[in-house]
Amino acid sequence: MTERIEITDFVTGEAVEAELFDDVAVEHFLEAQEEWRPVVVEARWKLSATGEQHLIPRHAHWDWTNKEEDLKLLAFTFYGLRCGGKLQGLMKLQTVGHRCRLPEQIGKPLVYVDYIETAPWNIKLLMRALGREPQYAPIGSVLIRAAVRKSIEEGLKGRLGLHSLPTSEQFYLHACGMESVDKDPAKQNLLWCEFTPEGAERFTTGGTL
């Protein structure tokens, strides 16, 4: 699957064409590691001068060298977003094995967002640390919309769940309109966020086709 979408380049102020694709390969994750990581490290270094490095989410970069097999399993679906000749976002979904926690849909299966990242040059905090402005948007929203579509394709009606890192709660609760449940002690007390079918519909619509 390849889909062309118009997103905004905030550096030039212009609409630009991006490509959403699902034939993600290990090379894409290695590209993300090589291209994205140095920018994050540089921004973290700058922020550490003002004692603000804790504002950058502390998470590991996945070692993809042993995970190539996951790319072929039915249980996992991957999406990438490319623009300006570079990878702008990556996402891994798990389509089986996770269940809803919201009382109105408890126990029903959902699609779980296992991994999602946008390139660091699209993140305001990191770019301002480097004296720049974020570039492309909306990367996260396009990926989450693809996740909702996948949920519908799988017959799960748009139900989606994830453990938000603290620095991402603003995005999931306000930009996407997901509902929060609880902090999950089994997952480092991260906040569980979930879409009902109605919530997913509200997120994905709101204009004309």
Add this chain to the structure above:
Amino acid sequence: MKVNNDREWLKRQAALEDGDFVSVGGFVESMGVEELAGAQNVIPLRSAFARLIQLARRERNLSCEQFAARVDVDLAEVLGIEADEHYRPALRTVHQIANFLGIPDKKLLGLSGLLKVKDAQFQKAALQFAARAEPVEKLSQEEHSALEEYVKFLCER
């Protein structure tokens, strides 16, 4: 399902998204990291981690840059580890250093603060090592012995 590809939805979401982080915590478990350590008790162990890396590097007569190149990690990570006791390195960095030094991954993850350590003996040994090791230009015999003994301890248990 109606899918909205038009500019209005994308513009609105761009404004709402506002350059926020979107990271989630799903994959942390699959890395085999049992628990991300909280702030408590992590700094004393990180002193030992910083000292271990520094002494191991100096014993090999490597500058930070050379060490980073040899281990295949970012220079900024090595500098952060040695200079800032609050610095949390990337999981990959710790893996790479562990491989390079021949130390079990989990032990070094515990020292770096990425993995919570409940073993009191492990904590005590780390604090003792950090206390014994002093940053000087050349490794003293004491530092050399401390380093040798501590690496041996990490590899044995």
Add this chain to the structure above:
Amino acid sequence: MNPKRTMTLNLTEQEMRVLDEISAQKDLSKTAVLRQALRLYQLIDVRLSRGEKLFFEDEQKKEKAELMVV
């Protein structure tokens, strides 16, 4: 969208009843239930082939029991 193929499935009365129950409980079509089952089966099979083990854990009793999958 991935193109799909159609197959006929022969199930016993009991299997059909279970499929209906799960479909109602989980708010899934019967097709969606079977597709979920296929995904889960492959995932478990691959992990077991890697040498991993699958356990059920009773948190209250602090007991673990290995699930044997053929």
